[in-house]
Amino acid sequence: MRELTPLADYQQALANRNRTQATGVVTQLLTDGVDPVTVLTDVIATSQREVGMRWQRAEWTVADEHAATAISVAATGAVADFVSAIPLRGRSVLVACAEREFHELPAMIIACALRAHGWDTTVLGAATSPMRLSQHLVDHGHDAVAISCSVLGALPTTRRFIEAATAAGVPTLVGGPAFGYDDVRARALGATAWASSAHAAVTAMEGLPTVSGVLPEISPAASAEQAQLDLHHRRIVESLRERWSLTRDSSQNTMFANLTRDTLNQALHALSAALLTGDPRPIAETAWWISDVLQARDADPASVAELAGLLADTLADYPLARELVRTHFTIESS
Structure with a gap:
């Protein structure tokens, strides 16, 4: 049997929910003289990104993700204990x-x-x-x-x-x-x-x-619109939930209903981020993320385009955000 690399060994520990094995991997690396920052980036942080991708691909549940994160917190604590001796x-x-x-x-x-x-x-x-x-x-x-x-x-x-x-x-x-x-x-x-x-x-x-x-200085018009989006965030999300076919069809599935609510929250957060920073890329990136998450759960791919139309319609009172949706909330532009 091929011997696991430290990264693979650590990721296996996360999958098995084995805190002792995970902290043992990082402790051994530190003992062997590996740079602590390299352990943090190349083992713990890299593995944590994979944890997120496993959830995104519907391979892990939210509970699996949280359990793995708790182990990575403990492993980071082990590194922190090690570096505490540094002057x-x-x-x-x-x-x-x-x-x-x-x-x-x-x-x-x-x-x-x-x-x-x-x-x-x-x-x-x-x-x-x-x-x-x-x-x-x-x-x-x-x-x-x-x-x-x-x-x-x-x-x-x-x-x-x-x-x-x-x-x-x-x-x-x-x-x-x-x-x-x-x-x-x-x-x-x-x-x-x-x-x-x-x-x-x-x-x-x-x-x-x-x-x-x-x-x-942040654009006064963009800042004002972002503040209003923030203030009315919950109302806008509920309005979208009532109209989006994906949320209507999933109303009896609590897990999927929570997922679709999260996608709507993320879509509005992306608009808020774009208004605040003047960078529209979060919108296309979020559209792609929503598409990837939904397709991994066998949702209709057309639901993302439907959501784009609903967003533009719902945000009629937010001209800057509405134009950002029309221009950037597409899978092709991501």
């Missing part, structure tokens, strides 16, 4: 997730990576309020703030995080899937720097200025 270099960073961001593991990975390079890290955790962030900066003082954002719905609150840090004169580093594959959304929100990975975060943090710069 501090006298600089501190506050790591947090903005409100509506409940994926804490990426923030833990970034904090652990920075600690491995001598940063004194404090993790506030998931769904932190801007008020709590501001108070922590006042009470303790930090050289930088690192903000993790995995979901598009948390980009507006991430902007408020950046505003709070900037008001305190503290530079910000942002990262996570919600920012995409370049720094366009990060710059639009006013972040000092953006990082694509834990390795990149370590490098970017070393190059941060000592104080934050001036925040860029």
Whole structure:
């Protein structure tokens, strides 16, 4: 029988829900001298992306995904214990997730990576309020703030995080899937720097200025429309649910009903993100994601095109969002 690689061994541990095996893999790698940040990125983070894809492909349930994530949290804790012996270099960073961001593991990975390079890290955790962030900066003082954002719905609150840090004169580093594959959304929100990975975060943090710069202004019209979308989000989702054939047909299937509700939430979050950042790519990316998720569950592929039409019709009072749907909510443009 072929011997498993550490990555395959770790992923097998996740599939088997074996926390001891998973933490054993990372502990052995660290003992063998593998760079802690490499363990975080190439084993834990890589495996976590695969966990998400298994759910997307309908191979795993939400419960399976949560169980695997809990194991990865424990494995990251094992790396954190290992790097705690590394001497501090006298600089501190506050790591947090903005409100509506409940994926804490990426923030833990970034904090652990920075600690491995001598940063004194404090993790506030998931769904932190801007008020709590501001108070922590006042009470303790930090050289930088690192903000993790995995979901598009948390980009507006991430902007408020950046505003709070900037008001305190503290530079910000942002990262996570919600920012995409370049720094366009990060710059639009006013972040000092953006990082694509834990390795990149370590490098970017070393190059941060000592104080934050001036925040860029967001288009008043786009900002106002985004705020109204946010305010009426629930009502719009319910209106779409009443009209979309996929949600009407799945009303007796609780699991599928929850899935379709999530797709509607994601569609509106993508519009909100595009309005706030001036970057339309989240809309096409979300349309593709919805199509992929639904097709994996044998839903009618035409339902995505139907949803695009319903969105444009429902958003008649939101001209900017409506035009974004008409132009970008297509599978072809993703």
